[in-house]
Amino acid sequence: MGPSLWLSLAASSCLISPSLSGSFQIDYDNDCFRKDGKKFRYISGSIHYSRVPRYYWKDRLLKMYMAGLNAIQTYVPWNYHETIPGKYDFTGNRDLESFLKICNDIGLLVILRAGPFICAEWDMGGLPAWLLQKKSVVLRSSDPDYLRFVHKWMDVLLPKIKPFLYQNNGPIIAVQVENEYGSYFACDYDYLRYLLKLFRYHLGDEVVLFTTDGAGKGYLKCGSLQGLYATVDFGPGGNISKLFEAQRYAEPHGPMVNSEFYTGWLDHWGKKHSVIKKEIVAKSLDEILALGANVNMYMFEGGTNFGYWNGANSPYWPQPTSYDYDAPLSEAGDPTDKYFSVRQVIGKHKTLPAGPVLPATPKYAYGLIQVKKLQSVTELVNLLSFSGPVESVYPLTFVEMKQYFGYMLYRNTLPINCTEGTPLASPQNGVHDRAYIMVDGVFRGILERNKVNMINITGQAGSRLDILLENMGRINYGGGIHDFKGLVTNLTLASNILTNWTIYSLNIDKAVASGYLNKFQRKTSEALPKVNASVPAFYLGTFKIPNGIPDLPQDTYLKFPGWTKGQVWINGFNLGRYWPARGPQITLYVPAHILSTSAVNNITVLELENAPCGIELNAVCAVEFVDTPVLNGTTAYTNFHSRAFNKQSWHE
16 A cells, blocks of 8 residues: 555644644545544534533533434534624633533544634624625625635634644544535635635644535535545435545545535425434435445534524525424434434444433423513613614614614604505615514504515604614525625605614613613503504513422423514523514523523513504413424415425525
8 A cells, every 4th residue: 555645633732631642634545534543434413502502512412422423513603702893702602612622521523614604504604794894895705805804713713723623632623614615606716725824824734624515516616625625515315425426526535524414404484394304314324324434414403593693595584593403402402213213323333332312301381471561662762772873864784883683773754744555665675684664653564675675654744754673684605695784775755765864773682681671661660651562562571480399490492372573582591583473483492591490580572563462452461481392383485395405495
């Protein structure tokens, strides 16, 4: 045998033992990886630390280990750590280093997907929205206005992960550069070369760096680069050998690697919940392993898009709060039937760890919780807008207001009498993404991106026009990632372009987390004005965890009987969006660690459309904690036909 062409991990600083360092190599002669000199094949699963509370990291990782995995794969979302330029957060749920240490302690290797772009059905594919402050910037390219921020970010991130490389006795065996770049329009090899040089500078010349692209020559043409080992992704049900031929187009020799073997699929609001049969997944996984290939199952645990972190696809279809993905571990980290099917297949090809599989985490149904109406968003706008109003001739976007998530309020006055229905329109489809229209405090309708660009309104000249604008998540895949939010083009009323706006940046999360709305409720509970049920408004409630029941609090799910669409917080923690009127997700996952047994728990609901109580209904408003999730409710668009496993199906 001739001399092997190996990429080896060099030793530098050490995590565990200063005297022993590991090696992880690509053996091109024998088409395999070598770990510490021995032939090695990884069987991995994806888990995103940004979608699983830190409280549960160890639980989920142990369950993955007990399934027979010897590695996990995770993304690093840039915007999760640098939400504001130059301010970095690696604390709490964002503590990447602690996550890597837990992996190391359990004995799981790590395949780290460091970006800067990650896709992942995550807001803007992990890129910070503030990159759009220069409108002409070309993301994911060698545009200097993009690269200077990439460089600053990688100067922070890569030194943090270097001590965790395998040659430094850490768990990281390989680092991915960019993600599925062959599916992006730019096809900028200078950009990939720049990233390669930057990663090598920080991580060393011998670390295994790789790319991932779809299993087609067209994707690999623009997605691969000499010096980056090319891998592919594909789902179950196809001809496995033929799909790996695409990788051989870019890498004639070396290990076969499927970096994203889809165990399920993503969901979108208004479309059916994706379910992939466990038998199909198990059969294709068995075929991959029988070929001796390396595999990462995407996802093994999907988790949750808490807060505003969900992404969207083109044409504009936002993803729901749940990222369950029909994965082997459920959104709540519970082993499913698919988990045991996958584990059984893995057991055919390697020895499984001794001992029992960890059970599902217990769930508890806390029942109905009454919530009382506070006031509408428009009535509280001066309290929610900590920065105060901004005057502008034309509407400003979220980025121009330096607000990147959530909601903003646009205020104007009607320039003409609208005694009969007068069209309020966004002729250029410039509502990104949903606008709730009110005239003198009366709800008039909704404008929605790609769906509703005109409604008729009535009112007198001089009447106050309020538009609550919701950012429902930025596009995370393809050329549409330059996704500006807000009123991105002018609105017209009849033939008039509306000008002279007053715009409020709303920091609702700060108001909720500080407890301010609860204090406001106590001060004004005797004299609240009546609020129409259709006006976006806050509803507040409290509940106690029952006494005398052991092991509480437990995980639970929040259900919204009769509610329409909105956002919900528990004890200041933003659980995410609910939209049972559109589906398919009906319940929101509530992890136990955000609940309190020693104090009263607060719940804040922002209902954007129509609550099940109000002036007309004279009913009690309530939400309900249940012990079973519902992710497959009736959807608003029943004619949608899902073409699973093909990322390009969104565009076809």
